[in-house]
Amino acid sequence: xNHQHHFVPDFETDDDYVNANTNPSSSNLARKPIIGEQEExxxxxxxxxxxxxxxxxxxxxxxxxxPPPPPPSSSSAPPPAxxxxxxxxxxxxxxxxxxxxxxxxxxxSDLFLPAERQTSNxxxxxxxxxxxxxxxxxxxxxxxxxxxxxxxxxxxxxxxxNFSRLRGDFTGRGxxxxxxxxxxxVRESTQVSATPARESDLTRRTDGIGSRGTVDLASRSAxxxxxxxxxxxxxxxxxxxxxxxxxxxxxxxxxxSLASKSEIEPFNETTIVDERKRKEREAxxxxxxxxxxxxxxxxxxxxxxxEVHNLSERKRRDRINERMKALQELIPRCNxxxxxxxxxxxxxxxxxxxLQIQMMSMGxxxxxxxxxxxxxxxxxxxxxxxxxxxMGMNRPPPPPPPPPFMPFPNMLASQRPLPPxxxxxxxxxxxxxxxxxxxxxxxxxxxxxNQAPYSGYMDPYQQFRSLHPSQPPQFQNxxxxxxxxxxxxxxxxxxxxxxxxxx
Amino acid sequence: xxxxxSRQSSSTLRISDDQMIDLVSKLRLLLPEIRERRRSDKVxxxxxxxxxxxxxxxxxxxVDNLSDRxxxxxxxxxxxxxxxxxxxxxLM
Numbered sequence: 001x002n003h004q005h006h007f008v009p010d011f012e013t014d015d016d017y018v019n020a021n022t023n024p025s026s027s028n029l030a031r032k033p034i035i036g037e038q039e040e041x042x043x044x045x046x047x048x049x050x051x052x053x054x055x056x057x058x059x060x061x062x063x064x065x066x067p068p069p070p071p072p073s074s075s076s077a078p079p080p081a082x083x084x085x086x087x088x089x090x091x092x093x094x095x096x097x098x099x100x101x102x103x104x105x106x107x108x109s110d111l112f113l114p115a116e117r118q119t120s121n122x123x124x125x126x127x128x129x130x131x132x133x134x135x136x137x138x139x140x141x142x143x144x145x146x147x148x149x150x151x152x153x154x155x156x157x158x159x160x161x162n163f164s165r166l167r168g169d170f171t172g173r174g175x176x177x178x179x180x181x182x183x184x185x186v187r188e189s190t191q192v193s194a195t196p197a198r199e200s201d202l203t204r205r206t207d208g209i210g211s212r213g214t215v216d217l218a219s220r221s222a223x224x225x226x227x228x229x230x231x232x233x234x235x236x237x238x239x240x241x242x243x244x245x246x247x248x249x250x251x252x253x254x255x256x257s258l259a260s261k262s263e264i265e266p267f268n269e270t271t272i273v274d275e276r277k278r279k280e281r282e283a284x285x286x287x288x289x290x291x292x293x294x295x296x297x298x299x300x301x302x303x304x305x306x307e308v309h310n311l312s313e314r315k316r317r318d319r320i321n322e323r324m325k326a327l328q329e330l331i332p333r334c335n336x337x338x339x340x341x342x343x344x345x346x347x348x349x350x351x352x353x354x355l356q357i358q359m360m361s362m363g364x365x366x367x368x369x370x371x372x373x374x375x376x377x378x379x380x381x382x383x384x385x386x387x388x389x390x391m392g393m394n395r396p397p398p399p400p401p402p403p404p405f406m407p408f409p410n411m412l413a414s415q416r417p418l419p420p421x422x423x424x425x426x427x428x429x430x431x432x433x434x435x436x437x438x439x440x441x442x443x444x445x446x447x448x449x450n451q452a453p454y455s456g457y458m459d460p461y462q463q464f465r466s467l468h469p470s471q472p473p474q475f476q477n478x479x480x481x482x483x484x485x486x487x488x489x490x491x492x493x494x495x496x497x498x499x500x501x502x503x
Numbered sequence: 504x505x506x507x508x509s510r511q512s513s514s515t516l517r518i519s520d521d522q523m524i525d526l527v528s529k530l531r532l533l534l535p536e537i538r539e540r541r542r543s544d545k546v547x548x549x550x551x552x553x554x555x556x557x558x559x560x561x562x563x564x565x566v567d568n569l570s571d572r573x574x575x576x577x578x579x580x581x582x583x584x585x586x587x588x589x590x591x592x593x594l595m
Contacts (some may be wrong), residue, residue, distance in 0.1 A: 209586045316549070323552030330559045346555060347529040353562040360569035364576065 526551050 328334050328342055331349050338344040530551045 253513050319549040320552060323549050323556065326556045327552055327559070328555055330563075340519075340525060343522060343529065345561075347525075350529075350555070350559060350562065353559065354564065357562060357565050357569060360566065360573060364569055364572045 523548055530555055 324339060324342065327346055328336075329341070331346050334342060334345055336345060526548060
């Protein structure tokens with residue numbers, strides 16, 4: 001690990017950023033965050049992971065560029081830390097990180113001075129997607145030793161300014177907004193709606209904040225809230241703080257930026273893959289946003305709102321696609337690439353599974369009965385079973401079965417006449433043919449063969465017994481071969497045939 | 504049903520409205536949870552898909568469970584008996 005910066009030792013360093021930072025830790029930030037490494041690390045990890053690369057990269061140049069005080073040497077140390085923090089933020093954030101930060105020097109300096117050292121690093125890294133959240137813990141640390149390092153902290157401070165500003169606004173809000181924020185974060189649009197401005201706005205605002213005192217307070221409060229859970233919880237808080245405050249105080253930019261950050265929090269909840277995808281998209285969005293910044297606030301806001309909407313749409317679609325893939329894996333022999341056909345197949349598969357389970361459970365229930373000796377009850381049970389099966393099958397589909405449920409009524413229809421009629425070998429044949437036809441199976445004759453030996457039995461019990469064995473197999477065939485290519489037509493035909501044979 | 508639009512859209516990341524309707528209707532019919540708890544307009548595609556996956560897994564478990572039971576029953580039944588034939592057919 002990079003102890004020098006006290007952050008994310010575990011992150012894998014990105015080659016790109018390694019060059020910039022020359023700190024393995026910073027590069028680590030680019031990777032996915034390692035939670036729980038250290039307090040600072042944990043924070044850093046989360047943040048870095050999203051935009052780490054972008055941020056870091058930006059950070060460094062910013063740090064270097066900053067004309068004022070930050071000496072290159074000092075900046076080099078802190079910038080890596082800062083980079084990490086910024087790193088963590090979403091790509092969107094990185095855009096504003098690059099630009100605005102300059103103005104906030106004095107604003108941030110108070111906060112970040114102490115943080116420059118290790119604390120600052122932590123603070124920086126802590127600023128995960130919800131900038132404020134990450135910033136909090138570091139800020140706390142930075143807060144304590146407030147001021148001394150203005151110069152060295154500058155570059156990092158810049159970046160944090162945005163966060164710190166948000167913090168300042170949030171003083172005391174961190175806690176409440178947490179839960180709501182986490183939820184809101186999922187919907188970037190929700191927050192964005194308040195202010196379409198994205199990070200760019202945020203950055204602008206940071207410049208305007210000038211309320212260092214509040215920032216300190218915010219950071220403190222943030223720290224308290226976020227102290228415990230660096231990982232998700234921490235982020236949440238950070239976001240909460242950030243989001244709530246910006247909304248309240250900085251209607252336009254802050255909330256939007258926070259929203260994007262809050263977006264990041266849901267990442268914790270979602271898969272990393274999703275996050276990465278989102279990050280990519282967000283990165284793209286960021287660049288777009290940056291371009292828009294030059295156009296003007298109005299158009300930028302609208303475009304940002306559209307971007308936010310696109311991002312949320314993307315997230316939604318990613319979720320849906322993910323679920324579709326999972327569903328496709330569950331369905332056997334599903335070679336359909338078309339979503340609609342896959343869904344149709346899933347529907348048929350579910351129906352066949354339900355039917356199969358019904359058959360099997362019935363068979364399980366009936367099997368012991370068959371040789372328990374309760375023969376006089378068998379006919380009744382058989383009838384009840386048949387009826388029960390009908391009822392059971394009728395339940396899922398609506399009473400007037402729509403076409404997809406055609407097999408059910410056909411099967412039921414074939415079953416109904418069976419129990420009341422004491423036919424020796426007719427019923428099984430009828431039933432077998434229907435259900436098997438339903439799904440186009442070829443095993444319809446199996447039950448018939450079973451029935452053949454018993455055709456001579458005049459025992460009413462025998463009749464039902466034969467029915468039972470035949471019934472399950474029939475449905476088994478049906479269920480086993482759920483592809484229902486020609487089930488509707490075949491079912492009807494089988495019914496006719498069965499009826500004819502039995503009669 | 505939504506073949507025309509779904510064909511084009513299925514290849515993309517977009518899910519067409521027809522697909523959505525298809526999805527929702529199927530799940531409403533087959534999933535007790537969705538049917539009872541949610542109104543159609545409230546069901547989101549991802550939620551429906553998730554419920555479907557969960558339901559299918561549940562059905563798989565049930566099938567396995569029933570298969571085990573039937574296997575046990577088969578062991579307790581005469582090989583050539585009718586019941587054995589039934590059980591075997593069920594198990595296949």
